[in-house]
């Protein structure tokens with residue numbers, strides 16, 4: 001039986017997710033014995049366009065990205081978005097809250113007019129996706145689970161409950177009770193509440209949990225004395241794209 005051909009592609013992002021996969025080291029060789037990797041510029045020079053499964057990293061920020069992504073979608077039998085930029089737009093969506101003139105001149109200075117760019121979107125806002133691997137960066141163990149599922153002809157379903165559940169399981173004292181704004185209650189689990197267990201808060205990198213109760217979250221945020229301005233700033237880091245769709249964070253859309 002022929003092995004499925006796999007390709008990795010990057011759009012606007014830091015390529016940290018592909019680095020996580022490269023960091024699997026010897027296990028990547030095990031995985032590669034069940035697949036044929038035909039395109040993965042972080043680990044091999046040769047490239048081919050006859051792939052069955054495409055992993056997409058990065059968000060869509062330019063008209064030429066959209067064209068390239070649609071071409072990949074046409075070729076791939078399965079398309080998996082991986083990492084916060086690809087699944088939820090990621091921190092690239094910060095620019096969606098500024099005027100185009102402002103962010104292009106901040107980044108490109110006097111050369112701004114030479115660069116095509118528009119409001120950032122996640123992959124699923126441009127083409128249909130068959131699966132998503134969340135996180136910034138992704139958890140390499142979750143990537144292995146996704147690949148194993150694909151080899152069995154199945155789609156891996158990520159957890160559909162909030163980070164608070166994993167946080168409680170880990171025995172942490174809630175950061176909200178300690179006066180720190182944490183977004184665990186509206187963020188999808190799957191990271192084992194890693195940031196909170198390490199003494200930080202949840203920033204929302206795995207995206208909104210399906211069916212997040214935004215009204216209840218707002219009530220909790222108010223009850224713990226955080227200003228709405230502070231909360232909006234925190235949402236924009238990772239959750240801005242989706243929460244704006246819900247009418248939760250405002251400001252001008254740039255095109």
Ligand code: SF4
Nearest residue numbers: 164167174175182184
């Ligand atoms: S709000 Fe944050 S610290 Fe509190 S239980 Fe949820 S994930 Fe843990």
Ligand code: SF4
Nearest residue numbers: 191195202203204205
């Ligand atoms: S705790 Fe929150 S910010 Fe940290 S890895 Fe998990 S989802 Fe991402």
